[in-house]
Amino acid sequence: MTYRLAACAEMLFLEWPIEERVRRIHERGLLVEIWDWSAKDLAALAATGAEFSSMTGYLRGDLTTAEGRAALLATARESLRAAEIIDVPRLNLHGTGLGEGGLPVVPRAQISGEDWVHAADTLRRIADLGAEAGRTFVLENLNTAVDHPGTPFAKAADTLALVRGIDHPNLRLNLDLYHAQIGEGNLVELVREALPWVGEIQVADVPGRCEPGTGEIRYEAVAAALRQLGYGGVIGMEAWASGDPDAALDAFTAAFSA
Template sequence: MTRTASPFVLAASAEMLYLDRPFTERVTRIAERGFQVEIWDWSAKDLDALAATGATFSSMTGYLTGNLTDADGIEALLSSARASLEAAARIDCPRLNLHGTGLDDKGLAVRPVEVVTPGMWLTAADTLRRVAELGEAAGRVFTLENLNLAVDHPGTPFARAADTLSLVRAVDSPYLRMNLDLYHAQIGEGNLVELCRQALAYIGEIQVADVPGRCEPGTGEIHYPAVARALHGLGYTGVIGLEGWARDDSDAALDAFREAFAVPAASGHGTTADSTTTESTRAAVGS
Protein backbone atom coordinates (compact mmCIF):
# COMPACT_ATOMS: atom_id res chain seq x y z
CA MET A 1 0.00 0.00 0.00
CA THR A 2 1.42 3.38 -0.99
CA ARG A 3 1.75 5.79 1.92
CA THR A 4 2.11 9.55 2.02
CA ALA A 5 3.76 11.82 4.52
CA SER A 6 1.70 12.23 7.67
CA PRO A 7 -1.17 14.73 7.45
CA PHE A 8 -0.64 15.46 11.14
CA VAL A 9 1.96 17.47 13.05
CA LEU A 10 4.11 14.84 14.77
CA ALA A 11 5.89 15.39 18.08
CA ALA A 12 7.76 13.17 20.53
CA SER A 13 8.55 13.29 24.24
CA ALA A 14 12.16 13.96 25.12
CA GLU A 15 11.40 12.55 28.56
CA MET A 16 10.95 9.01 27.21
CA LEU A 17 13.34 8.63 24.25
CA TYR A 18 17.15 8.60 23.87
CA LEU A 19 17.49 8.07 27.61
CA ASP A 20 21.23 7.39 27.31
CA ARG A 21 21.83 11.02 26.26
CA PRO A 22 21.83 14.32 28.17
CA PHE A 23 18.44 15.99 27.96
CA THR A 24 19.45 18.75 25.53
CA GLU A 25 20.90 16.14 23.17
CA ARG A 26 17.61 14.23 23.30
CA VAL A 27 15.79 17.38 22.20
CA THR A 28 18.28 17.96 19.39
CA ARG A 29 18.01 14.39 18.12
CA ILE A 30 14.20 14.43 18.07
CA ALA A 31 14.25 17.72 16.18
CA GLU A 32 16.85 16.38 13.73
CA ARG A 33 14.47 13.52 12.96
CA GLY A 34 11.83 16.07 11.93
CA PHE A 35 9.58 15.97 14.99
CA GLN A 36 8.42 18.68 17.34
CA VAL A 37 9.49 18.16 20.96
CA GLU A 38 7.49 17.70 24.15
CA ILE A 39 8.86 18.11 27.68
CA TRP A 40 7.49 17.65 31.17
CA ASP A 41 8.70 19.57 34.25
CA TRP A 42 10.33 22.70 32.84
CA SER A 43 11.65 23.78 36.25
CA ALA A 44 14.36 21.10 36.10
CA LYS A 45 15.54 22.13 32.62
CA ASP A 46 18.01 24.67 31.25
CA LEU A 47 15.48 26.62 29.21
CA ASP A 48 18.10 28.79 27.52
CA ALA A 49 19.93 25.68 26.35
CA LEU A 50 16.70 24.16 25.07
CA ALA A 51 15.82 27.34 23.18
CA ALA A 52 19.32 27.36 21.66
CA THR A 53 18.75 23.94 20.07
CA GLY A 54 16.39 25.51 17.55
CA ALA A 55 13.83 22.75 18.19
CA THR A 56 10.14 23.50 17.85
CA PHE A 57 8.45 22.71 21.16
CA SER A 58 4.91 21.39 21.09
CA SER A 59 3.90 21.06 24.74
CA MET A 60 5.23 21.20 28.28
CA THR A 61 3.91 20.84 31.81
CA GLY A 62 1.68 23.77 32.69
CA TYR A 63 1.83 23.59 36.48
CA LEU A 64 4.23 22.41 39.17
CA THR A 65 1.94 21.77 42.11
CA GLY A 66 -1.66 22.11 43.24
CA ASN A 67 -5.02 20.76 42.15
CA LEU A 68 -8.40 21.82 40.79
CA THR A 69 -10.59 21.59 43.86
CA ASP A 70 -9.00 22.51 47.22
CA ALA A 71 -8.57 26.19 48.14
CA ASP A 72 -4.84 25.93 48.81
CA GLY A 73 -4.35 23.58 45.87
CA ILE A 74 -6.15 25.94 43.50
CA GLU A 75 -3.95 28.88 44.45
CA ALA A 76 -0.82 26.75 44.10
CA LEU A 77 -1.93 25.53 40.67
CA LEU A 78 -2.73 29.03 39.43
CA SER A 79 0.55 30.42 40.74
CA SER A 80 2.59 27.69 39.08
CA ALA A 81 0.53 28.07 35.88
CA ARG A 82 1.60 31.72 35.74
CA ALA A 83 5.23 30.69 36.19
CA SER A 84 4.79 28.01 33.53
CA LEU A 85 3.53 30.59 31.05
CA GLU A 86 6.70 32.62 31.62
CA ALA A 87 8.78 29.50 30.98
CA ALA A 88 6.74 28.68 27.86
CA ALA A 89 7.51 32.11 26.46
CA ARG A 90 11.24 31.43 26.79
CA ILE A 91 11.06 28.36 24.53
CA ASP A 92 8.02 29.52 22.53
CA CYS A 93 5.90 26.53 23.55
CA PRO A 94 2.23 26.95 22.55
CA ARG A 95 0.57 24.34 24.79
CA LEU A 96 0.83 23.74 28.54
CA ASN A 97 -0.47 20.52 30.04
CA LEU A 98 -2.55 19.97 33.19
CA HIS A 99 -3.94 16.99 35.11
CA GLY A 100 -6.87 16.56 37.47
CA THR A 101 -4.50 16.86 40.42
CA GLY A 102 -0.81 17.14 41.19
CA LEU A 103 1.27 14.02 40.53
CA ASP A 104 4.41 12.94 42.36
CA ASP A 105 7.63 11.71 40.74
CA LYS A 106 6.07 8.25 40.34
CA GLY A 107 2.97 9.60 38.61
CA LEU A 108 0.76 9.02 41.64
CA ALA A 109 -1.82 11.52 42.85
CA VAL A 110 -0.41 13.74 45.59
CA ARG A 111 -3.91 13.86 47.08
CA PRO A 112 -5.72 10.68 46.01
CA VAL A 113 -9.49 10.99 45.62
CA GLU A 114 -11.86 8.03 45.80
CA VAL A 115 -15.15 9.86 45.18
CA VAL A 116 -15.51 13.04 43.12
CA THR A 117 -18.50 14.97 44.45
CA PRO A 118 -20.78 17.32 42.45
CA GLY A 119 -19.23 20.24 44.31
CA MET A 120 -15.77 19.17 43.20
CA TRP A 121 -16.94 19.15 39.58
CA LEU A 122 -18.23 22.71 39.87
CA THR A 123 -15.06 23.91 41.59
CA ALA A 124 -12.84 22.21 39.03
CA ALA A 125 -14.69 23.89 36.17
CA ASP A 126 -14.35 27.26 37.86
CA THR A 127 -10.61 26.73 38.39
CA LEU A 128 -10.17 25.78 34.77
CA ARG A 129 -11.99 28.93 33.67
CA ARG A 130 -9.38 30.89 35.60
CA VAL A 131 -6.62 28.85 33.97
CA ALA A 132 -8.10 29.57 30.53
CA GLU A 133 -8.11 33.29 31.32
CA LEU A 134 -4.39 33.08 32.09
CA GLY A 135 -3.82 31.33 28.79
CA GLU A 136 -5.84 33.90 26.89
CA ALA A 137 -3.85 36.78 28.41
CA ALA A 138 -0.60 35.09 27.38
CA GLY A 139 -1.79 33.85 23.99
CA ARG A 140 -1.13 30.20 24.88
CA VAL A 141 -3.37 27.17 25.33
CA PHE A 142 -3.68 24.95 28.39
CA THR A 143 -4.60 21.32 27.78
CA LEU A 144 -6.25 18.96 30.27
CA GLU A 145 -4.95 15.41 29.91
CA ASN A 146 -6.90 12.25 30.65
CA LEU A 147 -5.07 9.54 32.62
CA ASN A 148 -5.74 5.93 33.55
CA LEU A 149 -6.56 4.72 37.04
CA ALA A 150 -5.92 1.00 36.60
CA VAL A 151 -2.20 0.98 35.81
CA ASP A 152 -0.42 4.32 36.15
CA HIS A 153 -2.39 6.93 38.10
CA PRO A 154 -4.73 5.47 40.75
CA GLY A 155 -6.66 7.98 42.82
CA THR A 156 -6.49 10.79 40.24
CA PRO A 157 -9.77 12.72 40.01
CA PHE A 158 -11.23 13.67 36.61
CA ALA A 159 -9.00 11.06 35.03
CA ARG A 160 -11.15 9.53 32.28
CA ALA A 161 -11.31 11.08 28.83
CA ALA A 162 -15.04 11.49 29.39
CA ASP A 163 -14.23 13.55 32.50
CA THR A 164 -11.72 15.83 30.80
CA LEU A 165 -14.08 16.30 27.86
CA SER A 166 -16.92 17.29 30.21
CA LEU A 167 -14.76 19.87 31.97
CA VAL A 168 -13.36 21.35 28.76
CA ARG A 169 -16.87 21.57 27.31
CA ALA A 170 -18.11 23.29 30.46
CA VAL A 171 -15.40 25.95 30.27
CA ASP A 172 -15.83 26.28 26.49
CA SER A 173 -12.74 28.40 25.87
CA PRO A 174 -10.26 28.07 22.97
CA TYR A 175 -7.55 28.54 25.61
CA LEU A 176 -8.50 25.28 27.36
CA ARG A 177 -8.52 22.15 25.23
CA MET A 178 -8.13 18.41 25.73
CA ASN A 179 -4.87 16.54 25.60
CA LEU A 180 -6.49 13.30 24.49
CA ASP A 181 -4.07 10.55 25.48
CA LEU A 182 -5.10 7.38 23.65
CA TYR A 183 -2.78 5.14 25.67
CA HIS A 184 -4.60 6.11 28.85
CA ALA A 185 -7.99 6.00 27.12
CA GLN A 186 -7.43 2.47 25.84
CA ILE A 187 -6.76 1.24 29.37
CA GLY A 188 -9.65 3.16 30.89
CA GLU A 189 -12.34 3.31 28.24
CA GLY A 190 -11.47 1.86 24.84
CA ASN A 191 -13.61 2.64 21.78
CA LEU A 192 -10.90 5.02 20.63
CA VAL A 193 -12.25 6.07 17.25
CA GLU A 194 -15.65 7.02 18.65
CA LEU A 195 -13.92 8.85 21.50
CA CYS A 196 -11.93 10.88 18.97
CA ARG A 197 -15.11 11.67 17.08
CA GLN A 198 -16.93 12.87 20.21
CA ALA A 199 -13.99 14.97 21.40
CA LEU A 200 -12.86 16.32 18.02
CA ALA A 201 -14.01 19.91 18.48
CA TYR A 202 -12.24 20.17 21.86
CA ILE A 203 -8.91 18.48 21.12
CA GLY A 204 -5.77 20.55 21.46
CA GLU A 205 -3.43 17.60 21.04
CA ILE A 206 -3.50 13.81 20.87
CA GLN A 207 -0.87 11.68 22.59
CA VAL A 208 -0.20 8.03 21.82
CA ALA A 209 1.61 4.92 22.96
CA ASP A 210 0.71 1.25 22.68
CA VAL A 211 -0.91 -0.99 25.31
CA PRO A 212 0.46 -2.78 27.27
CA GLY A 213 3.96 -1.44 27.91
CA ARG A 214 3.52 2.19 26.77
CA CYS A 215 5.94 1.83 23.88
CA GLU A 216 5.73 2.92 20.25
CA PRO A 217 2.86 1.93 17.91
CA GLY A 218 3.08 -1.66 16.74
CA THR A 219 4.24 -3.08 20.07
CA GLY A 220 0.80 -3.77 21.56
CA GLU A 221 -2.90 -4.16 20.94
CA ILE A 222 -3.89 -0.80 19.38
CA HIS A 223 -3.97 -0.69 15.58
CA TYR A 224 -2.81 2.89 15.24
CA PRO A 225 -2.84 3.03 11.41
CA ALA A 226 -6.62 2.55 11.62
CA VAL A 227 -6.87 5.32 14.20
CA ALA A 228 -4.78 7.54 11.90
CA ARG A 229 -7.11 6.87 8.96
CA ALA A 230 -10.12 7.70 11.13
CA LEU A 231 -8.59 10.95 12.36
CA HIS A 232 -7.70 11.90 8.79
CA GLY A 233 -11.26 11.16 7.70
CA LEU A 234 -12.59 13.31 10.53
CA GLY A 235 -10.44 16.20 9.32
CA TYR A 236 -8.01 16.31 12.25
CA THR A 237 -4.72 17.95 11.25
CA GLY A 238 -3.31 18.88 14.65
CA VAL A 239 -0.50 17.55 16.81
CA ILE A 240 -0.05 13.87 17.59
CA GLY A 241 2.66 13.26 20.16
CA LEU A 242 4.45 10.02 20.94
CA GLU A 243 4.48 9.91 24.73
CA GLY A 244 5.89 6.42 24.99
CA TRP A 245 9.09 4.52 25.64
CA ALA A 246 11.18 2.92 22.93
CA ARG A 247 10.86 -0.84 23.17
CA ASP A 248 14.45 -1.13 21.92
CA ASP A 249 15.97 1.65 19.81
CA SER A 250 14.65 5.23 19.90
CA ASP A 251 15.29 5.83 16.21
CA ALA A 252 13.30 2.70 15.37
CA ALA A 253 10.52 3.84 17.71
CA LEU A 254 10.25 7.16 15.89
CA ASP A 255 10.24 5.37 12.54
CA ALA A 256 7.37 3.16 13.68
CA PHE A 257 5.47 6.16 15.02
CA ARG A 258 5.87 8.08 11.75
CA GLU A 259 4.76 5.09 9.72
CA ALA A 260 1.69 4.48 11.89
CA PHE A 261 0.50 8.04 11.37
CA ALA A 262 1.09 8.21 7.65
CA VAL A 263 -2.09 7.48 5.70
CA PRO A 264 -2.66 5.59 2.45
CA ALA A 265 -2.46 7.68 -0.70
CA ALA A 266 -5.89 8.42 -2.15
CA SER A 267 -7.08 5.44 -4.19
CA GLY A 268 -10.84 5.94 -4.27
CA HIS A 269 -11.36 3.46 -1.44
CA GLY A 270 -11.83 4.39 2.21
CA THR A 271 -11.08 8.05 1.69
CA THR A 272 -14.28 9.60 2.99
CA ALA A 273 -14.91 10.28 6.64
CA ASP A 274 -17.72 7.75 6.83
CA SER A 275 -15.99 4.86 5.08
CA THR A 276 -12.66 5.51 6.80
CA THR A 277 -14.20 5.69 10.22
CA THR A 278 -16.28 2.56 9.67
CA GLU A 279 -13.20 0.58 8.71
CA SER A 280 -11.24 2.05 11.60
CA THR A 281 -13.95 1.34 14.15
CA ARG A 282 -13.70 -2.34 13.29
CA ALA A 283 -9.92 -2.41 13.42
CA ALA A 284 -8.87 0.20 15.99
CA VAL A 285 -8.30 -2.30 18.79
CA GLY A 286 -6.88 -5.79 18.58
CA SER A 287 -4.95 -5.66 15.33
Protein backbone atom coordinates in the same frame (compact mmCIF):
# COMPACT_ATOMS: atom_id res chain seq x y z
CA MET B 1 -1.11 14.31 6.45
CA THR B 2 -2.94 17.31 7.83
CA TYR B 3 -1.57 16.86 11.36
CA ARG B 4 1.97 17.20 12.72
CA LEU B 5 3.96 14.63 14.70
CA ALA B 6 5.82 15.13 17.98
CA ALA B 7 7.79 12.95 20.41
CA CYS B 8 8.44 13.14 24.13
CA ALA B 9 12.06 13.87 25.05
CA GLU B 10 11.44 12.59 28.59
CA MET B 11 10.99 9.01 27.35
CA LEU B 12 13.46 8.59 24.47
CA PHE B 13 17.28 8.58 24.09
CA LEU B 14 17.53 8.28 27.88
CA GLU B 15 21.31 7.82 27.89
CA TRP B 16 21.71 11.42 26.71
CA PRO B 17 21.22 14.77 28.48
CA ILE B 18 17.88 16.41 27.79
CA GLU B 19 19.34 18.92 25.31
CA GLU B 20 20.73 16.11 23.15
CA ARG B 21 17.43 14.21 23.32
CA VAL B 22 15.62 17.33 22.11
CA ARG B 23 18.16 17.81 19.33
CA ARG B 24 17.82 14.22 18.10
CA ILE B 25 14.03 14.41 17.95
CA HIS B 26 14.23 17.78 16.20
CA GLU B 27 16.67 16.42 13.61
CA ARG B 28 14.05 13.86 12.64
CA GLY B 29 11.66 16.69 11.76
CA LEU B 30 9.41 16.15 14.78
CA LEU B 31 8.08 18.57 17.35
CA VAL B 32 9.29 18.01 20.93
CA GLU B 33 7.36 17.50 24.17
CA ILE B 34 8.91 18.04 27.60
CA TRP B 35 7.47 17.65 31.09
CA ASP B 36 8.63 19.63 34.15
CA TRP B 37 10.39 22.74 32.87
CA SER B 38 11.61 23.95 36.26
CA ALA B 39 14.74 21.77 36.42
CA LYS B 40 15.80 22.43 32.83
CA ASP B 41 18.02 25.03 31.20
CA LEU B 42 15.36 26.55 28.98
CA ALA B 43 17.83 28.82 27.18
CA ALA B 44 19.87 25.75 26.22
CA LEU B 45 16.72 24.01 24.95
CA ALA B 46 15.82 27.07 22.90
CA ALA B 47 19.33 27.06 21.43
CA THR B 48 18.74 23.59 19.92
CA GLY B 49 16.44 25.19 17.36
CA ALA B 50 13.72 22.66 18.15
CA GLU B 51 10.04 23.49 17.88
CA PHE B 52 8.22 22.45 21.04
CA SER B 53 4.70 21.02 21.13
CA SER B 54 3.88 21.04 24.85
CA MET B 55 5.21 21.06 28.40
CA THR B 56 3.76 20.73 31.88
CA GLY B 57 1.74 23.83 32.69
CA TYR B 58 2.00 23.84 36.49
CA LEU B 59 4.38 22.76 39.25
CA ARG B 60 1.95 21.83 42.02
CA GLY B 61 -1.68 22.12 43.01
CA ASP B 62 -5.05 20.61 42.16
CA LEU B 63 -8.42 21.60 40.75
CA THR B 64 -10.61 21.41 43.85
CA THR B 65 -9.06 22.33 47.22
CA ALA B 66 -8.58 25.96 48.25
CA GLU B 67 -4.83 25.58 48.77
CA GLY B 68 -4.39 23.42 45.69
CA ARG B 69 -6.30 25.77 43.42
CA ALA B 70 -4.21 28.73 44.55
CA ALA B 71 -0.99 26.78 43.94
CA LEU B 72 -2.16 25.60 40.52
CA LEU B 73 -2.98 29.13 39.39
CA ALA B 74 0.25 30.59 40.78
CA THR B 75 2.46 27.98 39.16
CA ALA B 76 0.49 28.17 35.92
CA ARG B 77 1.53 31.83 35.77
CA GLU B 78 5.15 30.78 36.32
CA SER B 79 4.79 28.18 33.58
CA LEU B 80 3.46 30.74 31.13
CA ARG B 81 6.55 32.88 31.71
CA ALA B 82 8.76 29.82 31.15
CA ALA B 83 6.83 28.94 27.99
CA GLU B 84 7.88 32.23 26.43
CA ILE B 85 11.54 31.18 26.50
CA ILE B 86 11.04 28.11 24.31
CA ASP B 87 7.78 29.30 22.72
CA VAL B 88 5.61 26.37 23.80
CA PRO B 89 2.02 26.79 22.55
CA ARG B 90 0.35 24.22 24.85
CA LEU B 91 0.71 23.72 28.60
CA ASN B 92 -0.46 20.43 30.08
CA LEU B 93 -2.68 20.00 33.16
CA HIS B 94 -3.94 17.06 35.24
CA GLY B 95 -6.72 16.73 37.81
CA THR B 96 -4.12 17.00 40.55
CA GLY B 97 -0.36 17.23 40.84
CA LEU B 98 1.48 13.98 40.17
CA GLY B 99 4.31 12.90 42.43
CA GLU B 100 6.91 10.15 42.31
CA GLY B 101 5.91 7.27 40.08
CA GLY B 102 2.99 9.25 38.66
CA LEU B 103 0.93 8.89 41.83
CA PRO B 104 -1.47 11.75 42.61
CA VAL B 105 -0.36 14.19 45.29
CA VAL B 106 -4.01 14.60 46.36
CA PRO B 107 -5.74 11.27 45.58
CA ARG B 108 -9.54 11.32 45.48
CA ALA B 109 -11.47 8.08 45.35
CA GLN B 110 -14.77 9.94 45.04
CA ILE B 111 -15.53 13.22 43.27
CA SER B 112 -18.44 15.24 44.64
CA GLY B 113 -20.68 17.70 42.85
CA GLU B 114 -18.89 20.48 44.70
CA ASP B 115 -15.57 19.17 43.35
CA TRP B 116 -16.92 19.48 39.80
CA VAL B 117 -17.97 23.08 40.44
CA HIS B 118 -14.57 23.98 41.90
CA ALA B 119 -12.71 22.22 39.07
CA ALA B 120 -14.71 24.08 36.42
CA ASP B 121 -14.10 27.43 38.12
CA THR B 122 -10.36 26.74 38.38
CA LEU B 123 -10.14 25.75 34.73
CA ARG B 124 -12.02 28.86 33.60
CA ARG B 125 -9.47 30.98 35.43
CA ILE B 126 -6.62 28.95 33.92
CA ALA B 127 -8.11 29.44 30.46
CA ASP B 128 -8.27 33.19 31.01
CA LEU B 129 -4.57 33.17 31.94
CA GLY B 130 -3.85 31.32 28.72
CA ALA B 131 -5.82 33.83 26.70
CA GLU B 132 -3.87 36.74 28.21
CA ALA B 133 -0.58 35.04 27.27
CA GLY B 134 -1.69 33.78 23.86
CA ARG B 135 -1.20 30.14 24.85
CA THR B 136 -3.50 27.17 25.41
CA PHE B 137 -3.80 24.93 28.45
CA VAL B 138 -4.68 21.30 27.70
CA LEU B 139 -6.28 18.97 30.25
CA GLU B 140 -4.99 15.40 29.93
CA ASN B 141 -6.95 12.25 30.66
CA LEU B 142 -5.05 9.55 32.58
CA ASN B 143 -5.68 5.95 33.58
CA THR B 144 -6.19 4.87 37.19
CA ALA B 145 -5.83 1.11 36.63
CA VAL B 146 -2.10 1.01 35.81
CA ASP B 147 -0.22 4.31 35.95
CA HIS B 148 -2.09 6.89 38.05
CA PRO B 149 -4.39 5.25 40.64
CA GLY B 150 -6.44 7.72 42.67
CA THR B 151 -6.18 10.61 40.22
CA PRO B 152 -9.42 12.64 40.11
CA PHE B 153 -11.02 13.63 36.80
CA ALA B 154 -8.87 10.99 35.10
CA LYS B 155 -11.16 9.46 32.48
CA ALA B 156 -11.44 10.95 29.03
CA ALA B 157 -15.18 11.27 29.73
CA ASP B 158 -14.35 13.48 32.74
CA THR B 159 -11.82 15.71 30.98
CA LEU B 160 -14.13 16.03 27.98
CA ALA B 161 -17.08 16.99 30.19
CA LEU B 162 -15.04 19.72 31.89
CA VAL B 163 -13.53 21.17 28.72
CA ARG B 164 -16.76 20.96 26.74
CA GLY B 165 -18.72 22.58 29.57
CA ILE B 166 -16.28 25.50 29.81
CA ASP B 167 -15.91 25.74 26.02
CA HIS B 168 -13.04 28.25 26.09
CA PRO B 169 -10.60 28.43 23.13
CA ASN B 170 -7.62 28.53 25.51
CA LEU B 171 -8.65 25.34 27.30
CA ARG B 172 -8.62 22.16 25.23
CA LEU B 173 -8.14 18.43 25.70
CA ASN B 174 -4.86 16.59 25.63
CA LEU B 175 -6.49 13.36 24.51
CA ASP B 176 -4.12 10.57 25.49
CA LEU B 177 -5.19 7.42 23.64
CA TYR B 178 -2.90 5.13 25.66
CA HIS B 179 -4.68 6.12 28.86
CA ALA B 180 -8.08 6.02 27.16
CA GLN B 181 -7.53 2.48 25.87
CA ILE B 182 -6.84 1.27 29.40
CA GLY B 183 -9.69 3.21 30.96
CA GLU B 184 -12.40 3.24 28.31
CA GLY B 185 -11.44 1.85 24.88
CA ASN B 186 -13.51 2.49 21.71
CA LEU B 187 -10.83 4.93 20.56
CA VAL B 188 -12.12 5.88 17.12
CA GLU B 189 -15.55 6.83 18.47
CA LEU B 190 -13.90 8.68 21.36
CA VAL B 191 -11.85 10.69 18.86
CA ARG B 192 -14.97 11.49 16.83
CA GLU B 193 -16.82 12.76 19.90
CA ALA B 194 -13.94 14.69 21.46
CA LEU B 195 -12.31 16.19 18.36
CA PRO B 196 -14.00 19.64 18.51
CA TRP B 197 -12.36 20.19 21.92
CA VAL B 198 -8.99 18.52 21.25
CA GLY B 199 -5.81 20.59 21.50
CA GLU B 200 -3.40 17.67 21.11
CA ILE B 201 -3.49 13.87 20.86
CA GLN B 202 -0.92 11.61 22.52
CA VAL B 203 -0.26 7.97 21.74
CA ALA B 204 1.49 4.86 23.04
CA ASP B 205 0.58 1.20 22.74
CA VAL B 206 -1.08 -1.05 25.34
CA PRO B 207 0.23 -2.85 27.31
CA GLY B 208 3.71 -1.51 28.05
CA ARG B 209 3.37 2.12 26.93
CA CYS B 210 5.82 1.67 24.05
CA GLU B 211 5.66 2.79 20.43
CA PRO B 212 2.77 1.89 18.09
CA GLY B 213 2.95 -1.68 16.87
CA THR B 214 4.09 -3.18 20.17
CA GLY B 215 0.63 -3.83 21.60
CA GLU B 216 -3.07 -4.17 20.91
CA ILE B 217 -4.01 -0.77 19.45
CA ARG B 218 -4.33 -0.56 15.67
CA TYR B 219 -3.05 2.97 15.30
CA GLU B 220 -3.25 2.87 11.51
CA ALA B 221 -7.05 2.81 11.89
CA VAL B 222 -6.91 5.72 14.33
CA ALA B 223 -4.72 7.65 11.88
CA ALA B 224 -7.15 6.98 9.03
CA ALA B 225 -10.05 8.25 11.15
CA LEU B 226 -8.15 11.40 12.06
CA ARG B 227 -7.38 12.10 8.41
CA GLN B 228 -11.01 11.51 7.46
CA LEU B 229 -12.12 13.91 10.20
CA GLY B 230 -9.64 16.54 8.98
CA TYR B 231 -7.65 16.74 12.21
CA GLY B 232 -4.93 19.36 11.77
CA GLY B 233 -3.32 19.42 15.21
CA VAL B 234 -0.43 17.56 16.83
CA ILE B 235 -0.09 13.83 17.50
CA GLY B 236 2.63 13.19 20.05
CA MET B 237 4.30 9.87 20.84
CA GLU B 238 4.49 9.88 24.64
CA ALA B 239 5.96 6.41 24.83
CA TRP B 240 9.02 4.43 25.85
CA ALA B 241 11.07 2.78 23.13
CA SER B 242 10.78 -1.00 23.21
CA GLY B 243 14.34 -1.13 21.84
CA ASP B 244 16.22 1.36 19.70
CA PRO B 245 14.67 4.86 20.02
CA ASP B 246 15.14 5.63 16.33
CA ALA B 247 13.36 2.41 15.40
CA ALA B 248 10.55 3.36 17.77
CA LEU B 249 10.19 6.72 16.04
CA ASP B 250 10.24 4.96 12.67
CA ALA B 251 7.30 2.80 13.80
CA PHE B 252 5.43 5.84 15.09
CA THR B 253 5.86 7.88 11.94
CA ALA B 254 4.96 4.89 9.76
CA ALA B 255 1.71 4.30 11.68
CA PHE B 256 0.62 7.91 11.18
CA SER B 257 1.96 8.49 7.67
CA ALA B 258 0.25 5.68 5.77
